[in-house]
Amino acid sequence: MTWTPPVEAQGTTTATGVDAARLQRRAANYLAAAMIYLRDNVDLAEPLRPEHIKPRVLGHWGTCPGLNLICAGLHRVIRRDGRRTLLVTGPGHGAPAILANLWLEGTLGEVTPGYGHGREGMAELIRSFSWPGGFPSHLNPWLPGVLHEGGELGYALATAAGTVLDDPDLLTVCVIGDGEAETGPTAGSWLTNRFLDPVTSGALLPIVHLNGYKIANPSLLAGLTDSELSSTFRGLGWRPQVVDVRQERGVDPDASMARAFDHALAIIDDVQGRARHGGPRLGTHWPLILLRSDKGWTGVDRVDGQQVVGTWRAHQVPIGDVAEDPDHLALLEGWLRSYRPEELFEDGIPVAAVREAMPDGDLRLGAGDLARGGVRRPLVLPDPAPQGVDVAAPGRVDASATHTLGRWLGEVVRAQGDQRHFRVVCPDELASNRLDPILDATPRGLAWPVDGEVDRSAPDGMVMEVLSEHLCQGWLQGYLLTGRHGLFPCYEAFVSIVDSMVNQYAKFLKVAKEVPWREPVPSLTYLLTSEGWRQEHNGYSHQGPGFLDAMLDKKASLARIYLPPDANTLLATMRHCLAGTDRINVVVAGKHQAPLWLDLAAAQDHLAAGASHWAWASTDGDAVPDVILAAAGDVPTVEALAAAWLLRRDVPDLRVRAVNVIDLFVLQHPDHHSHGLSEERFEELFGATTEVVFAFHGYPTAVHQLLHHRPAPSRFHVHGYQEEGTTTTPFALLVANGASRYDLALDALDRSGSRAAGADAAAVRYREGRDGHDAYIREHGIDPPEVTEWRWT
Numbered sequence: 001m002t003w004t005p006p007v008e009a010q011g012t013t014t015a016t017g018v019d020a021a022r023l024q025r026r027a028a029n030y031l032a033a034a035m036i037y038l039r040d041n042v043d044l045a046e047p048l049r050p051e052h053i054k055p056r057v058l059g060h061w062g063t064c065p066g067l068n069l070i071c072a073g074l075h076r077v078i079r080r081d082g083r084r085t086l087l088v089t090g091p092g093h094g095a096p097a098i099l100a101n102l103w104l105e106g107t108l109g110e111v112t113p114g115y116g117h118g119r120e121g122m123a124e125l126i127r128s129f130s131w132p133g134g135f136p137s138h139l140n141p142w143l144p145g146v147l148h149e150g151g152e153l154g155y156a157l158a159t160a161a162g163t164v165l166d167d168p169d170l171l172t173v174c175v176i177g178d179g180e181a182e183t184g185p186t187a188g189s190w191l192t193n194r195f196l197d198p199v200t201s202g203a204l205l206p207i208v209h210l211n212g213y214k215i216a217n218p219s220l221l222a223g224l225t226d227s228e229l230s231s232t233f234r235g236l237g238w239r240p241q242v243v244d245v246r247q248e249r250g251v252d253p254d255a256s257m258a259r260a261f262d263h264a265l266a267i268i269d270d271v272q273g274r275a276r277h278g279g280p281r282l283g284t285h286w287p288l289i290l291l292r293s294d295k296g297w298t299g300v301d302r303v304d305g306q307q308v309v310g311t312w313r314a315h316q317v318p319i320g321d322v323a324e325d326p327d328h329l330a331l332l333e334g335w336l337r338s339y340r341p342e343e344l345f346e347d348g349i350p351v352a353a354v355r356e357a358m359p360d361g362d363l364r365l366g367a368g369d370l371a372r373g374g375v376r377r378p379l380v381l382p383d384p385a386p387q388g389v390d391v392a393a394p395g396r397v398d399a400s401a402t403h404t405l406g407r408w409l410g411e412v413v414r415a416q417g418d419q420r421h422f423r424v425v426c427p428d429e430l431a432s433n434r435l436d437p438i439l440d441a442t443p444r445g446l447a448w449p450v451d452g453e454v455d456r457s458a459p460d461g462m463v464m465e466v467l468s469e470h471l472c473q474g475w476l477q478g479y480l481l482t483g484r485h486g487l488f489p490c491y492e493a494f495v496s497i498v499d500s501m502v503n504q505y506a507k508f509l510k511v512a513k514e515v516p517w518r519e520p521v522p523s524l525t526y527l528l529t530s531e532g533w534r535q536e537h538n539g540y541s542h543q544g545p546g547f548l549d550a551m552l553d554k555k556a557s558l559a560r561i562y563l564p565p566d567a568n569t570l571l572a573t574m575r576h577c578l579a580g581t582d583r584i585n586v587v588v589a590g591k592h593q594a595p596l597w598l599d600l601a602a603a604q605d606h607l608a609a610g611a612s613h614w615a616w617a618s619t620d621g622d623a624v625p626d627v628i629l630a631a632a633g634d635v636p637t638v639e640a641l642a643a644a645w646l647l648r649r650d651v652p653d654l655r656v657r658a659v660n661v662i663d664l665f666v667l668q669h670p671d672h673h674s675h676g677l678s679e680e681r682f683e684e685l686f687g688a689t690t691e692v693v694f695a696f697h698g699y700p701t702a703v704h705q706l707l708h709h710r711p712a713p714s715r716f717h718v719h720g721y722q723e724e725g726t727t728t729t730p731f732a733l734l735v736a737n738g739a740s741r742y743d744l745a746l747d748a749l750d751r752s753g754s755r756a757a758g759a760d761a762a763a764v765r766y767r768e769g770r771d772g773h774d775a776y777i778r779e780h781g782i783d784p785p786e787v788t789e790w791r792w793t
Contacts, residue, residue, distance in 0.1 A: 017076050022254045024357035025072035027104060027350060029298050030339035031122075032064040032096035035129035036317060037332060042126040043119070043341055043348065048333040050323040057322065058130035059137050060093035062315040063177060065297040066209050067097035069245065071365070073257035074173055075105075077265060078359040083171050087365050088160040088478075090186075091177040091209065092139040092150020096129060099143065104350055105358040107144045107366030111517045119348035141512035144366035147374075147481040152504050154183030158474020161192040161204050163370070163482045165475070166420035168276075170202035170370070171268070178210045178219035185470035185501075190236045192471065194448040197459040198275035198284050200420060203268040206238075206288045211295040213312040222292070229290055237448070238288040239267060245293050246310075253293070260289050281459050282449050300335045303328070373512065373519035374483030379422060380415040381579055384408045384571040388600035391568070394616055395641070395792025398593040401634065402489075402529050404567040405574055405589070406437035409487070412578070413441040413462060421484040425464045425472040431455075433489055433529045434591040438463060469497040476524060477505055485522045485578060492528040492588065493535065493544040506554045506584055513557065513582055520581035527574070528588045531697070532721060533635040536733045543725040543733070545698035548664070551586050552705055556673040560585045561664040563697055565637040566596045568603035569662055576607060588697060590634045595792065597637070597660075610666035610675060613685055617644050617658035617792075625657035627752035628690050629744065632661040633697025636720075639734060640695040642741035642790055647748060650762035654754050659685050664702075669709035682710065689715065691751035695744055696720035717747055731783040735773055742770035 034042055036059035041052040067089065078085050089098055102108040103125050109116030114124050128134030135142065138151040148159045160174035180186055196204060210222040210229075221229070226242045233240040243260045245253035264287035275281040296314020301307070308318045319335075322328045344354060362368040369375040387408040389399045409424070416422055430436055430444075445461035446454070464475060469490060476486045505524065512518045528547065535542035551559045560583050564570040570589045577585040597614070598606055606612050618625075631640035637660060644658050661667065663675055670676035677685070686692055692715055696703050700718035707713040724736040734740040746766050749759055769786070776784045 017080070018252070018254045018258050020353065020357035021072040021076045021258065023344070024075065024104065024354050025068045025254065026339050027344040027354045028068040028071065028097060028100040029065055030336065030341050030344060031100035031103065031126065032068065033061065033299065033336055033339075034126045035059065035096040035099065036061055037322060039127050040123075042123045043345055044333070044336060048329060048336070050329065053323040053329075054131070055323075056130070057317050057320075059096055060316050061096070061299060061318055062213070062295040063091045063094040063209065063211065064097040065299070066211055066291065066293045067091065067094045067175065068100070069253055069257055069293065070173070070175060070207060070209075070291070071097065071101045072254065072357070073261050074365075075358055076258060077261045078363050079357075081265070082363060084169055084363070084368065084370075085365065086147070086160075086163055086170065086172040086370055087145060088148050088156050088163070088172060088174040089139060090148075090150050090153065090156030090175050090180045092148070093137065095135065095137060095139045098139060098146070099125065099129065099135060102143060102145065102366045104354060105364040105366060107364050107371075111144050111366075111372070112142070117349045122345065122348035141508055141515050141518060144517075145371040147478065149504065149508055152500060153177070153180040154185035154470070155474050155477075155501055155504070156180065157186055157189035157206060158192060158471050159478040160206075161189070161196065162475040162478020164196065164202035164204050165423065165479055166200055166484065167202045167482065168200060168272075171205065172202065173205045173207060175207050175209055178208065178212070178221045179214040181208055181221045182219065185474070188468040188471050189474065190233075190238070191466065192475070193237050193284070193286050195445055195464055195466070196284065196286065197445065197447045198272045198281050200460045203272065204286065205264055205268070208288070208290050210290060210292045212310065213295050213315060215315050216312050226290075233288055233290070237285055239285045240288045240290050242290045242292065245291070247294055247297070257291075260291075263287070264289060282447060284447060298338075300331050303331060370482050372517055374481055374521055376483045376520060376522055376581065377419065377421040377485070379485045379522070379578060380412075381575055382408070382411045382415045384575055385600060387411070388571060389567050389596050391596045391599040394597045395595040397596050399567040399596055400434050400591055400593055401564065401567040401570040401589040402527075402591040403434040403437065405527075405570050406435040408571055408574070409435065409438045410441035413438065420462065423462050423464060423476075423479060423484070423486045424489065425476050425486060426489045427469050427472055427491070427494070428465045428467045429489065429491055429530065430463060430465055433491075435489055469494060470501065473498040473501045480522050480524055483521065487525050487527060487578070489527040489529060491530040491542070492532055492547065493530075493542045495526060495528055495547045496544065496550065499547070499550050502550070502584065506558055509558055509582060509584070510555050523577060523580040523583035523585055525574070525577045525585040525587065528586060529591050531588055531590055531635070532725075533697070533733060534590055534592055534730060536728050536730050539727040540725040543721070545588075545721050547586065548588070548698040549702050551584070552702055554584065556665075556668075558582070558584050559665070560675070562587045562607075562662060563633040563664060564589055564603075564607075564662055565631070565634050565660055566594065566598065566603075568596060568598055568600045569606060571600065572603045572607045573662070588633065594634055595638060597641075606660070606662055610663035610677065611659060611661040611685055614658045614660055617641055618656060619648050619652070620655040620657045623655055625687065625690055626655045626754045627748045628657045628659055628686060628692040629695070629748055630659040630661060630686070630692055631695040632664060632703075633695070635734070636695035636697055636739065639739060639741045640744055641792060643744035643748060645792060646741060646745045646766070647762070650765065651749070651754075651756050651758045653756040654749075654752060654759070656748065664706065667703065667706040667710070672709065688712070692716045693744055693747045693751055694718045695739060717751060719743060719747070729777045729781075729783045731787045732773060732777055735770055740770060742766040746770075
């Protein structure tokens with residue numbers, strides 16, 4: 001087939017279409033302003049009085065008129081073209097505008113009883129905004145069509161990009177406020193166009209809303225000239241067009257917006273059409289709209305002699321003290337009546353001309369499967385047995401956990417066949433983290449020309465690597481929230497860059513789970529590797545396990561932390577995580593060759609239990625142990641088992657129980673986390689009064705926090721990362737933090753209170769081994785053979 005490029009659709013910018021958009025925008029502006037102020041008399045059927053005003057007037061007006069202009073223009077082209085469309089709103093504080101449009105199109109009333117068209121529904125909509133038990137002042141999951149709250153700025157564009165990946169018929173329009181455009185995450189997100197394949201993915205249309213001011217300061221981007229702005233975005237690979245509807249320009253805003261949408265969509269159709277009929281698919285320059293408008297436009301122009309429209313004073317509540325000041329009340333009434341609500345609503349029902357301006361059925365922005373939580377695509381998860389490592393005896397064979405996992409993840413990609421709904425996003429670390437076997441199944445996705453030295457890249461690759469954790473997080477959020485699946489591998493020390501993003505995402509998921517009409521979404525899974533205990537060569541900056549602590553305070557219904565001790569347990573853990581929904585999983589695993597302790601069947605049992613008594617490494621038999629050596633994490637497991645081995649060799653009469661924890665939340669009391677071990681099971685593993693020496697992957701305070709409600713928590717003595725580090729050897733890093741096998745063995749001897757034969761001599765030997773280590777590495781540059789060549793026997 002050949003592709004015939006479309007003629008630019010200027011002829012569709014008809015008076016009828018623009019007039020309908022203008023009327024619908026006026027209705028939305030009225031509703032948005034009324035939501036901020038009114039608790040009664042919402043249609044102004046009588047003169048406005050102080051008792052009609054909310055006691056706490058809250059909200060953000062300034063961005064609403066621009067958002068309503070965008071929505072009206074978007075509705076027009078959706079009705080005309082029948083495009084499946086999502087709207088991602090970066091300025092989430094413009095919630096009154098989005099609420100107004102959702103109510104006008106009828107979707108708000110469909111999902112939330114009491115908010116339908118009619119006098120009571122209109123009154124409830126306006127009264128409930130920023131009202132206890134009503135709608136928050138920011139966008140949130142209770143609103144259909146919302147998959148990004150926008151309360152914390154910077155993440156809209158990356159999230160929007162994630163929605164269009166592998167959905168070729170979807171258009172996602174993303175509004176970025178000029179304040180949000182100043183953030184670091186947004187700055188990185190402009191490069192997302194390098195990854196959008198015009199054949200396999202949909203179209204992303206960014207609209208930068210330039211209204212000049214933030215809360216109290218000018219916005220920086222709006223201060224650039226049109227030429228400077230256009231040059232900036234052209235240099236970043238976009239095709240910008242400026243739409244200036246400021247009052248001083250004297251233009252028809254709705255006609256201007258219509259022309260901008262028509263031009264942008266004609267470019268999209270042309271780019272996709274050519275690429276999908278054998279034309280070029282690399283180096284696509286996607287359209288972008290730069291919308292200039294006055295902040296608070298259509299609102300009250302001046303208050304108390306001070307300019308409001310077009311200034312920072314329009315950002316939140318333009319008129320204060322309305323219930324107390326008769327002049328301000330009159331100003332508000334004049335402003336609201338300027339929209340002529342009597343022409344827009346009849347008994348609380350939008351007039352026919354307004355309703356007809358909205359899209360129909362599933363094309364409405366708040367309808368359709370993606371707008372209501374997405375329909376989760378089935379993910380085929382093959383049996384990991386072929387990639388499992390045979391273990392004849394514990395500790396006798398080594399393997400790289402992540403390389404083993406990479407082979408299985410490649411099979412996951414292959415198992416999907418032609419269904420494109422599993423992606424790996426990674427900050428340029430796939431090969432470094434030994435996950436490169438995935439690239440045997442799918443190349444890296446790059447839709448921009450690259451030189452011949454790039455290893456395995458193609459526009460339709462399902463691996464996305466970019467040196468921006470923010471961008472990876474945003475991509476994956478948009479992808480998951482529209483029903484697809486993915487994995488986020490990252491260096492452990494640098495995943496904390498997205499602490500704030502995951503915090504916002506956790507809040508979104510928490511609320512979404514409370515919304516009855518939202519569908520479950522695939523879980524967000526982090527794989528943290530290049531872990532701190534093996535970053536001794538990179539030094540102190542790369543040594544940081546703090547992301548685990550950030551997860552401890554998340555809702556128990558969401559948060560999961562897994563510390564698989566070897567390659568087989570990592571396989572079992574990842575299969576479990578990718579199969580789940582509505583969770584945030586953190587999995588920590590090493591990439592270097594390390595001992596295997598369990599075969600795959602035992603690994604699956606260990607994961608199901610969450611924590612296990614490893615009898616083969618213990619010397620307590622059926623008796624009460626003198627001390628318990630516990631571990632969570634792969635490197636701590638090696639050290640704890642080495643300590644148990646030393647004690648069995650040197651103090652054979654000491655009864656030591658070895659316990660391994662793979663699911664960290666089993667330590668928490670079951671009243672506080674569903675994974676928490678029952679009191680009976682907890683005592684089976686950890687006893688009731690026995691001292692426990694615990695080798696932990698992260699900061700010791702994390703374990704103490706989890707054990708708070710357990711009996712006698714002070715008997716747990718946790719050895720973990722103590723914020724000591726440098727460029728050194730692996731074992732020296734453990735010694736510096738008091739987490740080496742010698743430290744564990746010494747503590748076990750001390751806590752046991754045993755005077756068993758050989759204990760004193762063993763303690764002397766362990767201190768010498770620990771304290772003499774520094775002199776050895778300074779002379780030889782490597783750890784001593786008793787460490788590097790140790791094997792479990």
